[in-house]
Amino acid sequence: MSVVPAQQTGGGGGSSGLYDVLELVLDRGLVIDAFVRVSLVGIEILKIDVRVVVASVDTYLRFAEACNRLDLESGPRKDPGLPDLVGTMTESGARGKSKGALSGAAETISDAFKQAREGEPESRPRARRSTSSRRKEEQE
Amino acid sequence: MSTYVYGITASAPAALPDGLTGVGELPVRVLTEGDLAVVVSDAPENLRPKRKDLLAHQNVLAEAGTAGCVLPMRFGSVAPDDKAVTGVLAERADHYKERLRALDNRVEYNIKANHVEEAVLHHVMAENAEIRALAESNRQQGGGSYESKIQLGEMVAAAVQAREAEDAAALQRLLEPEADAVSVGPESTGWLANVSFLVDREQAETFLAAVERARRDLPHLEVRINGPLPPYSFVEPGPAEPAGTAAGGGADTGAE
Numbered sequence: 001m002s003v004v005p006a007q008q009t010g011g012g013g014g015s016s017g018l019y020d021v022l023e024l025v026l027d028r029g030l031v032i033d034a035f036v037r038v039s040l041v042g043i044e045i046l047k048i049d050v051r052v053v054v055a056s057v058d059t060y061l062r063f064a065e066a067c068n069r070l071d072l073e074s075g076p077r078k079d080p081g082l083p084d085l086v087g088t089m090t091e092s093g094a095r096g097k098s099k100g101a102l103s104g105a106a107e108t109i110s111d112a113f114k115q116a117r118e119g120e121p122e123s124r125p126r127a128r129r130s131t132s133s134r135r136k137e138e139q140e
Numbered sequence: 141m142s143t144y145v146y147g148i149t150a151s152a153p154a155a156l157p158d159g160l161t162g163v164g165e166l167p168v169r170v171l172t173e174g175d176l177a178v179v180v181s182d183a184p185e186n187l188r189p190k191r192k193d194l195l196a197h198q199n200v201l202a203e204a205g206t207a208g209c210v211l212p213m214r215f216g217s218v219a220p221d222d223k224a225v226t227g228v229l230a231e232r233a234d235h236y237k238e239r240l241r242a243l244d245n246r247v248e249y250n251i252k253a254n255h256v257e258e259a260v261l262h263h264v265m266a267e268n269a270e271i272r273a274l275a276e277s278n279r280q281q282g283g284g285s286y287e288s289k290i291q292l293g294e295m296v297a298a299a300v301q302a303r304e305a306e307d308a309a310a311l312q313r314l315l316e317p318e319a320d321a322v323s324v325g326p327e328s329t330g331w332l333a334n335v336s337f338l339v340d341r342e343q344a345e346t347f348l349a350a351v352e353r354a355r356r357d358l359p360h361l362e363v364r365i366n367g368p369l370p371p372y373s374f375v376e377p378g379p380a381e382p383a384g385t386a387a388g389g390g391a392d393t394g395a396e
Contacts, residue, residue, distance in 0.1 A: 019330075021250070025214070025215045027214075027325070027326060029372045030211050030213045030217075030375040034219070034224065034227075035218055057290060060290045060293025060297060063261075063300075067275045070261050
């Protein structure tokens with residue numbers, strides 16, 4: 001089944017690209033009041049699946065753990081997979097700018113992290129990435 | 141038999157492939173009304189928002205959009221019958237024609253972005269001495285106490301969140317100049333940026349090049365692009381009047 005023929009689905013023709021398009025199909029597009037819309041009960045599930053509560057103890061512990069690991073890894077030898085930080089320090093001084101309720105993306109971040117680790121060539125729009133099978137299942 | 145509606149086009153799409161099927165694997169048809177055409181199929185019994193049908197909806201619109209502009213319906217629009225569909229078309233023809241003209245030869249690219257966790261944590265650590273110090277102290281204590289872990293995690297989460305807002309803005313700034321219109325999508329924890337860009341077909345290469353530049357400039361982001369798509373995010377809502385009741389009752393398009 002082809003989703004989007006002849007299209008850019010950068011970030012993977014895999015499940016995340018799929019989800020990204022389905023979100024548009026579900027949430028946008030023309031609504032005509034004269035027509036009935038199908039019950040969207042199932043859709044709530046689809047949405048909730050990508051939502052994670054970030055402002056949670058679990059998240060904090062996970063971040064703390066990640067920081068711990070991070071420094072160990074990036075001691076003398078820098079992980080070759082990492083982007084060059086020096087060149088990418090755009091704006092600092094944003095500390096304390098956080099806006100209260102955390103809307104971060106622990107789970108998705110870790111997805112992105114996994115995906116990045118699986119070695120996606122950086123500048124290729126059609127870069128293939130092995131899909132996160134978790135998401136795929138959720139979309140069933 | 142009720143009718144499932146995919147989208148509205150300026151004239152019958154010439155090149156819908158033979159045997160194209162839509163939701164419920166039902167054959168796709170085209171109804172015409174004046175200068176307008178609408179892509180439909182029978183509506184399956186018990187239509188639900190299943191992935192397969194969502195994809196079918198998108199696929200039909202992608203096919204219909206190859207020839208010219210299509211105003212995509214949101215998933216799941218069902219009319220009582222074909223006549224009800226053409227009735228609405230006739231009644232609001234001016235509005236849809238105006239939209240089709242405005243969106244002619246333009247496509248939507250949707251951009252979503254996430255942080256690459258390890259990279260953004262590096263940023264956060266590099267920028268924030270307090271976080272560095274606490275992380276270091278925790279590590280020296282073999283990970284630190286529960287409380288200090290929570291404290292560190294909380295600081296990191298706040299810093300990462302601040303970066304999300306900044307990076308979303310930065311990404312949009314980089315791409316905006318190459319688009320005719322911008323529509324910011326709903327926030328979610330699924331992404332830090334969710335922005336759709338309306339792009340002239342002829343300018344698509346330029347836009348894609350800008351996306352590549354943005355990827356290089358912001359390597360700590362995972363930037364996902366989907367398109368060209370029908371302009372889901374740029375079809376404005378129809379006229380406000382509830383028009384379902386009286387067929388041809390002269391309730392017209394209002395503000396044209």
